[in-house]
Amino acid sequence: MGNESTRLSAQDWARAALKAIAHGGLAAVAVEPLARTLGVTKGSFYAHYRNRDELITAALTEWVRSHGEAGLSQYAAITDPAQRLRELLTTVVHAVQPLAPSVHLSLLGDRNDPRAQDAVRQVNQARLDLLTRTYRELGLPPDRAASRARVAYAAILGLLHLAQTDPAAPHSAVLADEATAIFLPS
Template sequence: MANESTRLSARDWALAALKAIADGGLAAVAVEPLARTLGVTKGSFYAHYRNRDELIEAALDEWVRGHGEGALTEFAAIADPARRLRELLATVVQSVRPLAPSVHLSLLGDRNDPRVRDAIRQVNRARLALLADTYEQLGLPPDRAAGRARIAYAAILGLLHLAQTEEESPNSAALSDEVAAVFLPI
């Protein structure tokens, strides 16, 4: 096991921590259980991180990178705002899985932790900015675009919340059409 630290990267640990956060919040991030899940000893952890707090910070950074501004560049590059919004909403609807844990929703339980609050704000800010810009490009004045963005984003988070307790998946194509009908200006 001398080379186990070379088999697992710091990112592997951060991704495992994110899965633990999705399943049980920050309290679920513990080195020994994560090492068991990853099939390594604690020594692998200490090859990458000094302590649990560093791992949590790395996991939150990974989540922000994967769900914030950087993750939205593909959608921001779509020139047609109606197509951009339709594809963004369809992607969200298709990613919602019944009983699937959500990092975002789990983090809300730890929102008093300043690191968590900052990560959530970064992701929320990036998502709301993209939505608001899209609505402005669709012709809404800035104040209405910002309001529509907040409502659309709240609906997205609501879909994630519902999926946490549902056992069956809704028809994602039909739901995508409904979401587009509600949130795309005619």
């Protein structure tokens, strides 16, 4: 197999662990099955991590990076708040696929694990902060902006949950239009 440790990076392992988490929560992160999935031996793993806990920490750090504040930066950069909200909601709704695994929802099953709690808290906070800021810029007072952000975010998570459990969910384009109509202040 050659020098596996130079072919696969620590980030490759973290991404594979995230896929495992999406499918089965933290319990699904196991070195041997991940090595088989990646087509390498366990030696590749140990070139990057001392143990499974380090891999889980790296995977959750990657998820927070890619789905939290840094992952939202392209939307935060949109200066028109109505356009920002439209693009954010459209992207989220189009990303929701029927029966697709979800890191976020899987981590809710591990909500008693402090690592999962912290990762979900960070991602939730980044998303709520962006939504709240957007609603403030759309003219809502601070308390209403925060409330509207929570309701919009709850709807987004609800759509994600429904997509995981309902293969007959409505087409995402229809949902994107509805989400935008509902959550843009009139």
